Amino acid sequence: MTVQLTDVTGQPIPGRIDLDFARVTGDAGVGGVAADVNSTGSVTELTVHGLECRGGPGTLYRVSASTDHYRTYSFFQLIREDRVTTASDDVEFWVKPGDVKGITSPAFGRLPAEARRLLTDATMVRERNEDADLVGLSGEALYDAMGPLRQACFLNIVTKAAHAATTGAIIEEFERLLVCRQDRFFATVKKGLPNRVRKSVLYKSAPDDLHPPLNGYVKSAEGSFKSQDAHANIQVTFQQARATGALAADIDIDESSGIRHGFEVIANAVFRKRTNPYLIREFMASADRLKRSLVPPYGFRF
Template sequence: MGTGSIRLDFVTVGGAKLQDQIHMDIVARDGSTHYENSVQVSGTVQIGGIEASPAKDYQVTVWPMRYRPASFFLRVQDGKNTRQTVTLPVNPDKVSAIDAPAYAKLPPQLRTILETSSIDTQPAQQGQALYDALDAQRQACLLNIAAKAAGTTLGDGSSCLSHMGGLLKLRRDRFFVRTTAALFEETQNASRLFHEVSGALHHPPDGYQSAKSFKTFDKYGNLQLSFFRQGETGDHYLVDVDIDEAQYLQHTFEVIRNAVLDHTTNPYDVHEVLVGEQKLNPGYDFVFPQAAHITLAAKA
């Protein structure tokens, strides 16, 4: 009976070498062989001496500390080294903070939005004071949407972000902002970029009524704009803006289904969609808690 080997190259969604502690299970499809180990990974793991007779299918399951677990199948052949790149999205529950850009380094359009904002949770703060006061998830949401809206170009050559005014609400999965009829009209006319969808889940504020809701045609990470107009013919508009992750993690990275729970869209998942699927950079990195170091006391 021969043996083969496996080389696993672990990378983040952005393509960097993944640094993490990973528990690995390698189980033959017929259940006859099982390998198990925990390793400190710095990009690549090489595993040798795996039974191959002459070719054997294995299910490989990896459980990282900081990233989402994944499972996939590999065929191990006698005398050969099977190589697989494993891209792992971050586990939002393991993120302690984000390394966000300083206010002065934000895009000018985003600074203008913040400087004219009056959000319901912090109405007295604007500009840098507002930005610095945001918790990590709301800051991540703001940067995600700004990146996607800035990267969505309308028929007149302007971006969606350039039509947005001050924020009125900012949650971890969406924001509510002032806008003009120009954004509504350009979005409505951009039939190759947007299509109309139901806006039933987006409720108008007092004094406004629902206009229309549009979503980009992206396979994953759709930008949705749900408009509200003041009166039937008014020129004052508000827009509710969000990004849909649309099961991207399961379909793209072989993330274990049970590891992606039903929950409100998490901005850290949206970050992975924008970076991995659309090559958009929201401008921040993840910060993880420092691993604990346990020192055993010497026996007396």
């Protein structure tokens, strides 16, 4: 059996990968013998020899692939005699967010132009105590001070908001960053953005109950809109400044309906009552496995 082994972005896993072959119960598993196989790091394709099976119909195994810092991936595989079979599923390892110690992100100067603009024009405000350390910062200093969780969230959102196929590349409508947290950011936006998303087939109206406005702002009659893709949806919830009427938005990404991963349904990305940006990255990367057009530009450190 030949099987593909990568992370969710299509890159090799650096550590050892263990493959456990267990024959299924009942007639389908007749002739099988449990086996354990392992590979060294940075192998993206592995061929496994010597699996026992019965002649004719073959033997059905349950295959579980595991490696440090990533979720176990499982699938069923029929093994037949005297042939090398392509695995019924490619193994795509999803990270365990709690194992991530930090991220490897691009330097400020290597960010897309729209991302640099948002950071350079930022006027950071203190809404909560957690926002205080970013007040007064902009540009590269702001980017560096965000730390891994907030930086990951920022990179997730700007990647998604720049994606023409799923969001209409609405990042060009974002003006100044105001607040950045691990699960969302707030920014002033151009007055034409509400009409743009309202008329777009890429968006639908969404509840705004969980999106209270910043201090000095009120909920806008423009409402809230969410992209209609199956998962990794961007949501834009509008608010207005009491004093000036200037338009801003609470912008976040969630996993929506989740996806099936091996035998596991990844149902939500909530970590300590907040969306975990590392798992959101995995949802985004998995949304376009062929072109890899939605992979945020950072990796993980364990």
